[in-house]
Every structure is written in C-alpha cells, then in structure tokens.
Amino acid sequence: MSEQGKTILVVGGGISVMTTAIEAAEAGYKAVIIERNSYLGGRVAQMNKYFPKLCPPYCGMEINFSRMRSNPNVRSYTLARLESLNKEDGTYKAAVKVEPRFVNSKCTACGECEKVCPVDRPNDFNYGMDTTKAIYLPHEMAFPVRYAVDGAACKGASCGKCVEACKYDAIELEMQAETVEIEADAVVMATGWNPYDPNKIDNLAFGKSPNIINNVMMERLAAVNGPTGGKIQRPSDGKEPASVAFVQCAGSRDENHMQHCSAICCLATFKQIAYLHEQNPEIQAYMFYIDLRAQGKYEAFVQDVSAQENTTLIKGKVAEIAEDGATGGFIVTAENAVTGEKVHQAVDMVVLATGMDPASNEMRAPVSLDYEMSGFMVPSSDPGIIATGVAKKPSDVASCTQDATAATLKAIQSIVRR
C-alpha cells in the first residue's frame, strides 16, 4: 500500500466531511478539512434529535470528534474557504483563505472573556433566536473547543476587555487573515446545505410574526442547549403553544422556489410532532402535506407518530397564513384534497418545513464541477473530485454517513489507480 500517506482534501464541515476525513485517516491517508464555520459539525450539530430513533446527534458526534482527536492524520481549518483549486501533474493545489479567529490555541474555553465582553450579536447557531457576546463559544460541543471573535461585531483593540480578562494570552485582536497552500491527491466536496430562505415564499408570511418559524429553528427550540433550554414555546410571548401547524413543502417541490423534494422534511416533521407530544401530549399538531414521503423502514415511524392522539394529518398544501388578531396566532388555509373542503385552522404557532437548499446556490466552489438544475453536484468527469452528502442530493444523516464512506473509497481508488 505505497499510496498511503497521500492527502485527501475535504471541503465542508458537517457530518459527511467528518466521516470522509476520519475514514480516510483510519485507512492511512492524510485528510485536510476546510470549513467556513468556526466549528465542525455542520447542520447536524444544530439538530436536537435524529429520526426515527429520537436519539441526540451529540453522542455520535462525540465519537467522531474523539476519533479525530486521536488520529494525527486529520487536520482541520475552520473559518476557512477554498479560494482556488488547480490541478498540476495529478496533484491538486488548493489556496485556502483562513479568516482570523482572534483566539489562538492557548484558549481553554474557561469563558472569562465572554463575561466582560460588552457587545451582543445574533446567535447564528440558534438561527438568530438569541444572542451571544462578540467573543463566543459556538456551542458546548464545539470542535475545536475554542472561543472565536465575531470580527464584524467586535469593537477591536479600543475595547480590549476580553484581552485583559484572559489569563492565558489566548486573544489576539490583531490577528490577520492568511492564505494557506494545501497539496492534495484527491478532493471530496461535501459543502452541504442551507435551509431554504422562507422569506422568499411570500404567501407563507414568514417574518410577519416571530411565531412563524421554520423546521431548523424548531430543532433549536427543542434542544436543551437551545435558546429556550429545550422548552418549545412561542418566540413572541414564551407561552407553550396549544396548537402547531406544520407546513410541508415550504419551498420544496415548487418550481417557483426549489424544484426538488428535500427528502427529509416529512420525517423531520413527524419527529417534531414527537417533540411536541413529549413535552405535552395535549398540544394539537396539524401537518399539512402534499404527499407523505417516508421510505423503507421510516414508514413505521410515520405510522407510530400519526397514531398519536392530537395529531391531525391534512392532505393539502397550505397556501395562505393570516395573523389571527390579538392572539398572536394564525389561521392557516389549505384545501383538504380528500374531502374537497377548505380548512381554515386556527393555531398558536406555525412551523414551515423549509427544505434543503444546496450551499452551492449561495456560492459555487472554485472547482470544476457540474450542477443539476437545483444546484446539486453531479459526478465530476475528474475521478479525483468526488461530491458527497447533501451537496450531491438531499439525504438524511444515515445516508450521508454511508455515502461519505463510499466517497472516501472513491477518493482512495482515484489515487491508487492514477
């Protein structure tokens, strides 16, 4: 196995990237991760529980992080972006721009800096539903376990309170961006997804009231480390909702928005109905759908949740959401296509099941790749460039990890066959 020791560059930072990198490293290859966030874990780190087992992603993530820590073959850059990728003599040369974190490796995550920081910023980890200080730990399980400074929010050296508070000389407010050159023998693209921007769906009234949220926000509301400590409540007044409408296909399967089916939203909603009923079985859950898409063994999960009391499934897409006067609630309207009657359902809260918008739609990586019409990557004509995860197609976590392992094998094959 003379090819061992060669390098696989992995672009992204989520579960697909971590799996690809760890599998490669454990097979004796070097893996270099470049991730734009200040932490690894991607969307999975923001999830409360997985379907259908309803177990928290943190336990699997913990195992992955410990595999990464114990393996010197994995190297990662956070706050990093691929600037360019060129192929010379079978080797890829990547230029990677690393934004300053303003916190060095001496950080012990003691948190003293945060106590003195005078600036609040919206917490993007919780989709803006709460704030952090300008110097913040992305989340409890953040990897690397290190604070970061939001350069746009921080007042800089003129304030400098955090620098004084840090006993370890870990804060460098003068830190500059740098460009790193990385040589690699294969490249795996796993740039993942963003939740589709619900502001673009004008008839679903997102943004008109804080009580209309999307499904990823619901994950944060239900998460113990979320903005409400895991209590599902209405953002406007902190009240537990007596009723919640789940609006499926909010932006998916819609040629005015995203053509594709996002594959996971039906199951995610069933999971979130389970969250509601775990908190209070009396909460009325209404799920409005076009078709229920649950493949294979997931069908059993659908059966279980739909059989729960206070769960109502309505076949019909919600096309209108109106605020219901003083209650802070809503009237959601759909036609029940089974009975042929319009349903005007009054609810306290609305969850839009926004789908997976491939991150390539936000920014295309400087890599010679083709994309299908929704922005998902199609197999490259260069066998050394492999797409995996949601960057390739909408998938749940289990499929992503399997596909990531396969991506590692393809990367290794492309090196060995060269």
Added chain:
Amino acid sequence: MADTVMVKPDLSFIRELKETGGDTLKQCYQCATCSVICPQSPDDKPFPRKEMIWAGWGLKEKLVSDPDIWLCHHCGDCTSYCPRGAKPGEVLGAVRKQAIQHYAPVKFFAKAVNDKSQLLKILAIPAVILFLAALATPGLNKALPPSLMHEGAFGNFINTWLVDAIFTSAALFALWSAFKGITNMWADMKAHSPQQPAGSLMQGLTAVVKEVLGHSKFKECDVNKERATAHQLTLYAFIGLAVTTTLGFIIMYFSGEESIFGKMLFLAMKFIGNASAVALIVGAGLLYLNRKAKDEKSGLGTYFDWGFLTVVLLVGVSGFLAQIFRYMGADNHDPNFLAKLIYFIHLVCVFYLFAYAPYSKFAHLFYRTTALVYARMSNRQ
C-alpha cells in the same frame, strides 16, 4: 373498497384540452395551492383543484356542466403560484372553450369559429352575403319608392334594408343559439351539480348583472388586476354600442333626422357611438397588451382568446375609420372605394361578432352570466 368508482376517461377530450391551451394539465400533482390562492374560490368544494383532476381524468360531463369553471375570471393568481407550472387558469380557460363548443347547437360553427385553419370559411359567409347584397343594391335602390329610401351612410353601396335584414337575421340566429346553449347547460348543471338552485330567477339575474357591471369579483384578482379594468371598459363600450345601434334604428325607422327630436337623437348617437368606439379600442387594446405582458406568468391564451380580441379590435378600428373616410369624401352620400372597402370589412367583422357570438369567446357573456346566476341561486359564492 365498497364504493369503488370506475373512472372512464374521455381521452379525446383530454387531447383537445391539451391542444387548446391546457397542455400543462398533466403537470398537476393535486397540492391544492390553487384552490387557496384563488380569491374567487368558495370554502365548500373549492376550485380549481378538483377541476384539474377531472381534466386529468378526462371527465368531460362533469367539467362542462360545472358552474365553477365560470366562477373563474382567469385572473392568473393560481397559475403564478402553481408549484408545478400546471397553469390551472389556462386549463380552466380551455375547459370553458370546450363547454361553449359542447353546448353550442350548430356544431359546424362551434368547431370552425375556434379553429384557425377554418378562418377563411368563417369569414367567407358574411363576405359572400354582403357582396351579393352590394350587387343587388343598385337595382333595389332604383326599384324602391323614394319614401322607403334611407338617406346617408353607405346606402348607395349596400342598401340599408338589406343590411338590417342580414344583421337582424344574424342576431336572431345568435339569440337562438345562445338560448339553446344556456338552457342545455342549466339542465346539465341541475343534473350534475351537488347544489340546486332555489328562489327567484329574476332576483338572481339582477344581482349578477349588478356584479358584472361593477366587476366586483374580477377586481379581487391580484396578478391580473389591470385586466379587470380593461375588461370593464370593453363591456361598457359594448353596452354603449348597443345603445348607439338602438338609437340609429329609432332615427332610421321612426323619427328621421329632420325633426328636433331626430337631431337630438342623432347627436346623442354620434356622441355615445364615438365614445364607445374609443372605449372599445382602448379596452380591447389594453386586454391585448395585458395578455402579452403577462404571457409568462399567466399565459397568453390561445386562438380562442386572442383571435376574438382581434375581431373586437377590428370592429372598433374599422368602424371608426369608416366614419372618418365617409366624412372625408367630397360627397357624404357617395363614399369612395377606400371608404367602401373599410365599411365592408367593418360589416364582416360585426357579422362575426353578432352571428358567431354564442360560438366564439363572446359566448362567455351568456354562459358566465348563466353560471353566475346558478351559483348565486344555489348559494354558492
């Protein structure tokens, strides 16, 4: 499955729908966004989601007798929000066309009027009739006693008695066709619709006429708001032209132009007629431009739509021009060739509008009104 329903699709009906503007109907995946977005759709059995599946299944009987297809004002809101590009607004337009053809009593006209390739045949009918009338005019004018000769206009070109006879017959034919059509439709609606009409027909009709005059329902549309105003203008133009025609009739056969009363009538006729002609040209022109501008979001429509609009525009423009050319001539009573030609074209177009009204898109005047009355009387709004 105790109550299994066997669907018997009318395949040729589906094909015709697809060929006449409903080509997108099979895209529908029944999400029912349209039924909610539609500002006209009622809560109970809303449309057009159910019509989309009936169309997909080829259930012609159900569709042509469905009053809801006429509650649709083709505003295009459903089409612009449709996640599949199934264009329910266009499909309902195609269904309405099928309904008009289905209920029209003379099948030849139902087909030919709405088929572009038959246009020459359809125009040849009035052209030949009017040509023969023009040929007969000199002899007839000589034979008629002077007391029966009407002064003015194009009487020397085509005898006014002949013109009026031709157009009265055309109007009677149209009225008969429309009456047959709407009575058949009414019977079918009663047979197939879950809602039955009750109460006074007159009351229903009065309410609907009020609504139509105000265009209150049409104005609830969003995507095509401007079309409601243009359509209303066109409707008023037609009403104005109907009044003008009646005034002309009174002057010609009852009062003459000489008395004070006759002169006043003449002035009123000229004023209303010209104002209406301008309104007609502007209204129909706006409708045309609106179709062109909105063509991506809500569809340009088909020959059925723009063909009819073209005729309306031609009636307006040719009528106006005929008047101008007549007054431009040295002798008001002996129009030149160009004026005669324009007058001839005008008469052909007016014949098209009159005689073919229950067969062309104009038929929506009868069918929509009837369906709206049915809907109102069956408490569906």
